[in-house]
Amino acid sequence: MRIAAIRARSVVGVAIFLLWTTAGRAQIDADKFTLHGYFTQGFAKADGLPLYGITKTGTWDYRVLALQARYQITDDDQLVVQTRYERNGLSLLNTTAAEIQWAYYQHQFGSVTAAIGKAPIPDGLYNNLREVGTVLPFYRAPPNFYTIGFETVEGIVLTHATTLGAWKLESTVYGGGITVTFPFATPDGPTVVRDRHDYNFGYQVWLDTPIPGVRIGTQFQSFQVSAGPTDTVRNSLFGGSFDATFDHYFVRGEYQGLTFKDYGPNGTDEFERDGWGEAGIKLIKPLSLNVQISQSAIHYPGRTYRWVDDRAVGVTYALNPSVVFKLEGHHHTGYDFDQFVDVAGAAGKSNFGIFSVSTSF
Amino acid sequence: MRSLILMTMSAAMCLLAAVPDVVHAQSNAQNSTPSSAQSNAQSMLVVVNSANPIVSLTKDQLALIYLKKTKKWKNDEPIVPVDQARRTKLRDTFSLEVLGRSASTMETYWQAQIFSGKDVPPLVRKTDADVLAYVRETPGAIGYVMPGTSLETGVKTVTVKD
Numbered sequence: 070m071r072i073a074a075i076r077a078r079s080v081v082g083v084a085i086f087l088l089w090t091t092a093g094r095a096q097i098d099a100d101k102f103t104l105h106g107y108f109t110q111g112f113a114k115a116d117g118l119p120l121y122g123i124t125k126t127g128t129w130d131y132r133v134l135a136l137q138a139r140y141q142i143t144d145d146d147q148l149v150v151q152t153r154y155e156r157n158g159l160s161l162l163n164t165t166a167a168e169i170q171w172a173y174y175q176h177q178f179g180s181v182t183a184a185i186g187k188a189p190i191p192d193g194l195y196n197n198l199r200e201v202g203t204v205l206p207f208y209r210a211p212p213n214f215y216t217i218g219f220e221t222v223e224g225i226v227l228t229h230a231t232t233l234g235a236w237k238l239e240s241t242v243y244g245g246g247i248t249v250t251f252p253f254a255t256p257d258g259p260t261v262v263r264d265r266h267d268y269n270f271g272y273q274v275w276l277d278t279p280i281p282g283v284r285i286g287t288q289f290q291s292f293q294v295s296a297g298p299t300d301t302v303r304n305s306l307f308g309g310s311f312d313a314t315f316d317h318y319f320v321r322g323e324y325q326g327l328t329f330k331d332y333g334p335n336g337t338d339e340f341e342r343d344g345w346g347e348a349g350i351k352l353i354k355p356l357s358l359n360v361q362i363s364q365s366a367i368h369y370p371g372r373t374y375r376w377v378d379d380r381a382v383g384v385t386y387a388l389n390p391s392v393v394f395k396l397e398g399h400h401h402t403g404y405d406f407d408q409f410v411d412v413a414g415a416a417g418k419s420n421f422g423i424f425s426v427s428t429s430f
Numbered sequence: 431m432r433s434l435i436l437m438t439m440s441a442a443m444c445l446l447a448a449v450p451d452v453v454h455a456q457s458n459a460q461n462s463t464p465s466s467a468q469s470n471a472q473s474m475l476v477v478v479n480s481a482n483p484i485v486s487l488t489k490d491q492l493a494l495i496y497l498k499k500t501k502k503w504k505n506d507e508p509i510v511p512v513d514q515a516r517r518t519k520l521r522d523t524f525s526l527e528v529l530g531r532s533a534s535t536m537e538t539y540w541q542a543q544i545f546s547g548k549d550v551p552p553l554v555r556k557t558d559a560d561v562l563a564y565v566r567e568t569p570g571a572i573g574y575v576m577p578g579t580s581l582e583t584g585v586k587t588v589t590v591k592d
Contacts, residue, residue: 103550107541139550144508149547171547177501189547197546204542230499235490237499281530316532389517390537429541 101141107429108134109202113158117419119407121212122160130156131423133200135170145177149184155200160407161261162217162252170221184226191228191241191273192288193310193323196220202427203393206319206385211345211363213377213405214323218249219290222269235279244270247292254409266293266301275310282319286310294329302330322346340368341376349385357385365403374412377403391429398422473523474574476588477565477581482507482572486589493529495572498549503570511552512564512573524574528590 114127173186224245308325383397
């Protein structure tokens with residue numbers, strides 16, 4: 070914790086130093102400084118096993134806040150810092166103080182953008198939007214799909230954007246350190262494991278079709294996880310995404326396959342398959358109806374089990390694009406609860422609901 | 431698995447190498463033209479600084495500018511798109527006619543761009559006069575105003591083609 074605090078202060082210090090030295094040369098121009106943020110407050114309650122910090126008693130201790138400052142140093146140079154604070158009921162993943170989520174310097178080389186520092190990883194539809202309430206149809210993006218920690222890389226991200234006639238192509242490669250957080254329940258209670266490695270890389274390609282709002286993407290990652298006190302294993306992820314977002318309805322979905330080397334019983338490989346899909350329609354102008362299904366399956370030689378199966382329905386009421394109310398219900402089965410469920414036995418289940426209000430600027 | 435990764439990455443790199451640099455291709459300046467030229471888009475006038483040599487744009491080029499996917503004019507001047515205030519009729523019209531999506535959908539699009547760390551939306555000026563003043567003062571600026579708006583020196587219209 071102390072090391073993390075020192076690291077966060079160091080990052081802030083570097084960011085302030087960069088801003089200070091830059092501002093010294095070129096006076097800060099109000100048009101070049103932007104401040105954005107989002108905030109969501111929720112009430113959540115479950116009727117069965119606890120999940121995502123939600124229990125039978127219900128909780129208002131459910132919110133997320135982020136503030137993003139961006140300064141355009143020159144036409145081609147920008148500095149971005151984003152802080153974030155999150156509470157998830159009784160979850161061990163709560164942050165007790167605002168943390169630096171991003172701090173990076175960005176430079177434009179023609180059609181290539183380079184970001185260096187603690188930068189967002191472009192990966193799939195919601196990797197960096199997983200808690201932005203005014204963008205998402207539900208409280209959060211499917212947690213079984215977006216691993217905690219995979220949204221940020223401490224290293225470099227290169228993005229190239231171009232057009233092919235009416236098609237637009239955006240390609241990204243990245244590499245650096247990633248700290249992954251695995252929350253899981255043991256017979257002794259819930260626990261969190263943080264696993265950091267510095268040699269990860271990946272790429273993503275998005276293709277925007279000539280139909281506004283329709284795009285497809287593919288992703289790959291090669292990442293490390295600890296297989297023991299001194300052992301590190303390299304693993305891989307392949308994924309694909311589809312997004313059709315129109316004024317009155319949307320359909321989206323993603324699939325990914327992960328291979329964990331030597332992670333299964335007796336040193337065998339473990340395979341994980343995750344997928345989710347969602348659709349929504351505007352019933353009347355401010356009111357939308359949304360549905361979502363999200364599943365994860367884990368495969369060992371001779372054994373497959375459904376780790377997560379979440380089915381959700383919800384309504385959103387948008388006062389305007391910056392203020393959105395949501396009410397959603399989930400039916401959740403699987404083994405990923407905050408309370409231990411033995412994979413040798415039947416899956417656990419719980420129904421939970423979240424009421425939330427989100428705003429952003 | 432490894433060969434599949436290499437094939438996919440190679441294909442992506444070939445695509446990148448084969449396509450032209452959009453930044454310049456999309457901001458091709460035309461011959462100079464009288465500053466009184468009217469935009470083809472009847473519901474608005476698209477304006478640039480009178481020092482800008484461009485005289486016409488396609489709707490697709492204009493959309494790429496306002497999506498901030500095209501960032502420089504042919505002369506390497508940075509493009510600075512200026513938007514009208516949120517929830518105004520002119521902005522709604524521009525959004526539907528040029529960007530192909532409603533203004534509220536575009537607001538959500540920009541929220542996604544901001545919080546995925548990609549970019550921030552174009553600057554906003556509250557009135558036609560503010561838009562014109564900004565375009566007059568900023569060589570690379572482009573804006574749009576109501577048809578019939580009086581243009582003073584330092585600003586000219588750009589023809590918008592389908």
